[in-house]
Amino acid sequence: MLARFSNLLLAFGLISINVLCLATPTDLTTESSDLAGLSIGDIINALGIGLVENIEVTITLDSLVTDLISTQFTAKNPLPLELSLESVSSKATFNGTTFSEFSHTFTKPVIIPILGEKESGKIDNVLLTQGATASLDIIPRLDLEQTNLVVxxxxxxxxxxxxxxxxxxxQKSVPTAYQLDMGLTNVS
Incomplete structure (x- = not known):
């Protein structure tokens, strides 16, 4: 009896692994006709589900010349499923003017737990399209006008x-904090 149960349990386990890992499609491409002409992004926007909790920006002395900064954000997962963030591209605006844009593929996916939050880690080479000095005016909130993710x-x-x-x-009015890193060390 125990051997039969063990075989049944083993078979169920192998089928579950096959269903969850091997037989799942590697890409979900939804045609507009499947969702009444709406994309997944359109539905998330209509529901008002913001996936970015906050943004942190680091501006260095070099940023004043190169107009490149570093950023990180806290992503939130409103789903009862784990999400793994593979890549992100975004344009951040204020009053309709684009102030920054970037595209980034994570070397290791950012794992956002079920109904949880996770920091993205540092993302370098974010372009300040209006320049570093003009970008200081947009503290403390940004609008994410065009964000694309692969999860x-x-x-x-x-x-x-x-x-x-x-x-x-x-996503409108995402809380944004700026840190100025002037590269100065305390010399005694």
Whole structure:
């Protein structure tokens, strides 16, 4: 009896692994007709689900010349499934004017836990399209006008899941903090 139960449990386990990992599509591409002409990004926007909790920006002395900064953000997951963030591109605006833009692919996915939050880690080479000095005027909130993500939904510790591109996300008044790193050291 125990051997039969063990075999049944083993078979169920192998089928579950096959269903969750091997048989899942690697890409979820939804045609507009499937969602009444709406993209996944359109639905998220309509529901008012902001996926970015806050943004932190680091401006250095070099930024004043290069107009390149570093940023990181806290992503939130409103779903009862783990999300693994593979890449992000975004344009941040204020009063309709684009102030920064970047595109970044993570070397290791950012794993956002079920109903949780996770920091993205430092993202370098974010372009300040209006220049560093003009960008200081936009403290303390930014609007994310055009954000595109690639996530894997339903991953387990960052592995597997269904790859979903989400395009056209918008989010208003994202809290933004700026840190000025002047590269000065305290000399005694």
């Amino acid at each position: 894997r939904a339903g991953s387990i510790l960052g592995f597997g899941g269904i790859r979903i591109p989400i395009n056209g996300l918008k």
